[in-house]
Amino acid sequence: MYDVNSTKSIIRYAKRLKNKTLREACGAEIEQQNYSGKGKYGQLVEKFYFGYNPNSDSKPDFEEAKLELKCSPLKRLVNGEYRAKERLVLNIINYKTVFSENFETSSFWKKNAHLLLIFYLHNQDLNLLDYLIMLVDDWEYPSDDLRVIKNDWEIINKKINDGKAHELSEGDTFYLSACTKGETAAKSLRDQPFNDKQAKQRAYSFKTGYVNHIIANISQEENNGVYGKIIKRPSVLDRVTIDEYIISKFRPYLGLSTKKLAEILNIVISNTAKNFNALVSKRILKEILGVERTKEIEEFEKAEIEVKTIRVEQNNRIRESISFPAFDYTQIYNEKWLESEMKDLIERKFLFIFFKNDGNDYILDKVKFWNMPYSDRNEMREVWLRTKKVIQTGEIVKEIIVNSDNKAVKYSNFPKKTENRVGHVRPHAINAADTYPLPISEKITGATEYTKHCFWLNWDYVRDEIYLK
């Protein structure tokens, strides 16, 4: 089979799984398997392909070869490409011991310095024994990634040392994050060393964006050049962190108008677009950070950074609240908050680019990385729960009013801006006829679909908590 002392031998043996299913690759005994739960696939591979019993040791799975085995699902996009279905969850963070660790000697590094990765194509219609294994390879971190990951690890450790384990968020970090682990909030509470408050159990994980980068590397898709890097030389990150580096790149352009910036950076965009500033700022972002126009910013993709462009008026008023993508009513109906798309979204790291009105034009004013504090995420949870309730009851329409243009305007029961300091729900569609299906028919109208809506961050929240802070 393979030599447990030889990294090469293990990897070679693992690669034979490619283009097979577990049913094909393992003996008949796998048919009688009796494993369950989320890590089931990995357990089956360990037991029936590699022939050892799964453990939850602090050591790597292949101790002698210092290799940690990880199995993770892929999904297929409409255009036929493959992407990570979810983040890659690594070892659990033991709040009581990690605070005294150094990165180099940490439980994270001891276990995960060298990964053996098996990516299979998830398909909810199939038995998991019949999932097709698409990619198998080992993974060691490129030096620029490793610098970011080490800094991420230190950010997480600092928060635990500051007695803020309960406030940890995926948005605190770039590639390596502290993701929640466990079915329900109550079941997963743990003690932390420097605060009496219990904290949700969390595990180190690689963000989905970072896993996509690993996949692209392994399958050598990256050679077709979809990504452009900000960090050209990894040693840059010896002196500054990645966020400091990015902010410093903006500094020479602060105070310049969009018009001037477009001129300097040779950007031609018709100014009739509602997202004119956003398009300009995206282009500016790439020009300033030295990324080709046609390419995506690699570090932003890996860290799943949400870029938001904001116009600020002279009196600091921000005219518009901040939208997110339209949500799927049925999805929210079936989700729990902890596994919800919205929780994922607001736990992300944001890059806010503020343009301020100086009377004539909008001036590049402030550039700021931000992620939502713990208490505000809890408020957003209330907005989400209220939204879910409205969908569940089917009581969506509050009233329909015919306006002066003889058009019917629908008013909903979704959470309003006045109800919550942080966020609200409003339409986000091409027009009122642009809808998504409802899981429960609308009570008053009987409609089975409803105008697309999304969650918004309140404009005054953005002003007070992000722009002015």
Place this chain on the structure above:
DNA sequence: GCATGATCATGC
């Protein structure tokens, strides 16, 4: 002036 519903240009 603000809350809330409606809508638009762009790019993939």
Place this chain on the structure above:
DNA sequence: GCATGATCATGC
């Protein structure tokens, strides 16, 4: 053709 990242429009 549709999602995205926004801004516009109306009425109180």
